[in-house]
Amino acid sequence: MSRIQSTFDTLKSQHKKALVPYITAGDPHPKWTVELMHTLVKHGADMIELGVPFSDPMADGPVIQRASERALVHKMGLRKVLEMVGEFRKTDAHTPIVLMGYANPIEAMGIAQFTQLSKQMGVDGVLTVDYPPEECGAFNQALSAAGIDSIFLLSPTTEPARTDLIAQQATGFLYYVSLKGVTGAANLDIEEVKKRVAEIKTKTHLPIGVGFGVKDAATAKSVAAIADAVVVGSRMVLTIEASNEDNLIENVSKLMQELRTAIDAS
Amino acid sequence: MQVYDMPDARGHFGQFGGVFVAETLVEALEELRLMYEKYRHDPEFLAEFAYDLKHFVGRPSPIYHAKRLSDKIGGAQIYLKREDLNHTGAHKVNNTIGQALLAKRMGKPRVIAETGAGQHGVATATIAARLGLECVVYMGAEDVKRQAPNVFRMKLLGATVVPVESGSKTLKDALNEAMRDWVTNISDTFYIIGTVAGPHPYPMMVRDFQSVIGIEAKDQMIEMLGRQPDAIVACVGGGSNAMGIFYPYIDVPNVRLIGVEAAGHGLETGMHAAPLTANSPVGVLHGNRTYLMQDADGNIIETHSVSAGLDYPGVGPEHAWLKDIKRAEYVAITDDEAMAAFHQLCRTEGIIPALESSHALAYAEKLAKTMPKDQVILVNLSGRGDKDINTVAKLANITL
Numbered sequence: 001m002s003r004i005q006s007t008f009d010t011l012k013s014q015h016k017k018a019l020v021p022y023i024t025a026g027d028p029h030p031k032w033t034v035e036l037m038h039t040l041v042k043h044g045a046d047m048i049e050l051g052v053p054f055s056d057p058m059a060d061g062p063v064i065q066r067a068s069e070r071a072l073v074h075k076m077g078l079r080k081v082l083e084m085v086g087e088f089r090k091t092d093a094h095t096p097i098v099l100m101g102y103a104n105p106i107e108a109m110g111i112a113q114f115t116q117l118s119k120q121m122g123v124d125g126v127l128t129v130d131y132p133p134e135e136c137g138a139f140n141q142a143l144s145a146a147g148i149d150s151i152f153l154l155s156p157t158t159e160p161a162r163t164d165l166i167a168q169q170a171t172g173f174l175y176y177v178s179l180k181g182v183t184g185a186a187n188l189d190i191e192e193v194k195k196r197v198a199e200i201k202t203k204t205h206l207p208i209g210v211g212f213g214v215k216d217a218a219t220a221k222s223v224a225a226i227a228d229a230v231v232v233g234s235r236m237v238l239t240i241e242a243s244n245e246d247n248l249i250e251n252v253s254k255l256m257q258e259l260r261t262a263i264d265a266s
Numbered sequence: 267m268q269v270y271d272m273p274d275a276r277g278h279f280g281q282f283g284g285v286f287v288a289e290t291l292v293e294a295l296e297e298l299r300l301m302y303e304k305y306r307h308d309p310e311f312l313a314e315f316a317y318d319l320k321h322f323v324g325r326p327s328p329i330y331h332a333k334r335l336s337d338k339i340g341g342a343q344i345y346l347k348r349e350d351l352n353h354t355g356a357h358k359v360n361n362t363i364g365q366a367l368l369a370k371r372m373g374k375p376r377v378i379a380e381t382g383a384g385q386h387g388v389a390t391a392t393i394a395a396r397l398g399l400e401c402v403v404y405m406g407a408e409d410v411k412r413q414a415p416n417v418f419r420m421k422l423l424g425a426t427v428v429p430v431e432s433g434s435k436t437l438k439d440a441l442n443e444a445m446r447d448w449v450t451n452i453s454d455t456f457y458i459i460g461t462v463a464g465p466h467p468y469p470m471m472v473r474d475f476q477s478v479i480g481i482e483a484k485d486q487m488i489e490m491l492g493r494q495p496d497a498i499v500a501c502v503g504g505g506s507n508a509m510g511i512f513y514p515y516i517d518v519p520n521v522r523l524i525g526v527e528a529a530g531h532g533l534e535t536g537m538h539a540a541p542l543t544a545n546s547p548v549g550v551l552h553g554n555r556t557y558l559m560q561d562a563d564g565n566i567i568e569t570h571s572v573s574a575g576l577d578y579p580g581v582g583p584e585h586a587w588l589k590d591i592k593r594a595e596y597v598a599i600t601d602d603e604a605m606a607a608f609h610q611l612c613r614t615e616g617i618i619p620a621l622e623s624s625h626a627l628a629y630a631e632k633l634a635k636t637m638p639k640d641q642v643i644l645v646n647l648s649g650r651g652d653k654d655i656n657t658v659a660k661l662a663n664i665t666l
């Protein structure tokens with residue numbers, strides 16, 4: 001059983017929802033990334049979404065794009081991201097790691113090498129933002145052969161027939177984008193999200209994560225009431241951006257505690 | 267004879283093209299694909315498009331024999347397809363009219379565009395003004411500085427110009443930003459892409475709208491000379507003016523098709539915008555798979571060209587395909603060579619060409635020298651150079 005699946009199974013048996021923070025690898029500096037990952041876990045992360053920096057993050061808003069730019073200053077490429085996962089795995093063998101990024105860095109490395117290294121370093125799932133199911137058949141097969149989950153996005157505009165197609169190819173969990181727009185955009189409409197998540201649930205047994213608009217503890221709480229996982233991206237990155245070397249770990253810990261408490265109270 | 271029939275139903279030109287976008291954009295592209303399928307052969311739509319090209323743009327654009335230039339070079343005869351004479355001063359308007367008419371039929375009250383040199387932005391602002399559509403143009407902050415006159419023109423036409431401060435602050439970043447606007451405002455917004463790049467159906471649709479250039483040229487060459495040219499030369503940024511003139515000629519034998527990329531400071535310096543000529547690797551950017559200038563980590567690298575319109579790290583997927591099947595050839599011209607051709611055309615023919623088009627001219631001059639006097643080169647003069655006078659003056663240390 002994959003680490004992602006067993007994490008969701010365990011949470012379900014405890015009647016809990018998953019808290020999935022997103023950070024961009026190498027932000028604010030590569031020396032912090034592994035420590036930040038352990039900090040996230042210590043304060044309640046059930047799974048970590050680790051962003052692979054990219055020069056042209058088209059689906060991301062300004063906050064996450066700035067994180068990419070900060071990481072790229074330090075030449076934070078895909079190979080180094082994978083090494084960081086390996087480093088993290090030395091002391092954490094159970095928290096699932098999902099890489100989130102764009103197709104070009106993966107193609108530049110080569111699909112075979114990417115899947116082999118991902119497996120070796122302990123990556124559990126991969127979400128490639130600009131690989132819709134029609135364009136990534138070979139990639140999906142390679143991931144599946146390596147026992148790595150293929151995570152796909154569903155959006156408010158995804159038609160029912162397409163939801164079926166995506167649900168068939170997805171493993172691990174499905175990621176519902178809770179608003180029309182880029183990461184970190186406007187506030188999400190919780191009633192609308194609730195309706196869509198219910199519809200998706202009729203088509204798949206996979207857990208549903210919701211993200212792209214979770215701005216604070218209150219939103220996290222209301223999302224936790226209707227989904228299996230709450231993904232918090234831009235809000236995490238904003239906290240990292242606003243911190244300095246002395247209070248980075250403290251600020252991230254505090255935010256995680258707030259989110260965890262809110263989600264567990266839902 | 268084999269008939270060229272690209273792309274496939276999902277927008278692939280062999281391994282190139284396709285739809286590489288986030289799920290948030292998939293339905294919008296599907297809607298666009300279906301609408302374009304519906305209208306691309308619709309007589310009423312085509313008649314309206316043809317009417318605007320004739321009465322609003324001033325088509326057909328003439329073909330002009332640059333006789334003094336040809337004599338001076340002393341080789342093949344150089345003919346110019348005068349896209350610089352179009353309303354708004356470049357080929358870009360052919361495409362913006364096509365897409366704006368589609369936007370109108372789709373009931374979208376707002377159009378957005380990315381622009382490099384500003385020509386596509388001006389052409390979009392122009393047609394938006396005429397059709398009463400709200401218009402927002404994204405432009406790299408670097409290009410806003412280089413192309414100040416075009417920024418002012420867009421504002422005069424009622425458009426909002428948004429300077430893009432992210433990344434390299436040029437065309438590719440403007441495209442990223444326009445895509446972000448589009449996913450956020452999908453229900454009321456039509457994204458008018460300015461070149462044969464982006465996800466399907468854009469490369470095909472922009473090519474189709476621009477192919478009026480080659481369709482006219484085919485008739486005009488017969489009228490003027492009773493034959494087709496030996497070679498066609500066009501500059502390639504994303505590749506829309508080149509596809510426009512190449513496409514109707516793909517199945518015509520014995521016509522060489524030559525795309526000219528920007529070699530910037532020289533291919534060997536790495537400071538260029540010539541992914542095809544420099545044999546850049548294949549990658550995925552802006553919704554399609556193509557040859558892409560990138561580093562070992564797969565990040566897109568900064569490009570350089572004196573002409574903002576050629577300053578793009580990728581190239582339309584159909585050019586990647588035409589290169590691979592060897593139907594078209596691709597070469598590159600440096601900033602200095604383009605500048606020399608710019609001045610030469612000004613003084614020998616009384617035509618101020620765009621710096622983009624000057625790349626095509628510079629290569630045509632090189633090529634002409636190697637060909638006999640009775641052979642013919644047709645250059646797509648994609649635009650006029652009024653927008654570039656500040657850049658040219660600055661290079662000569664003149665303050666206007």
Ligand SMILES: Cc1ncc(COP(=O)(O)O)c(C=O)c1O
Binds near residue numbers: 462501504506508649
């Ligand atoms: C006059 C002119 N020619 C050429 C180009 C390059 O674009 P494309 O390669 O799509 O024709 C531009 C782009 O701004 C332009 O303004």
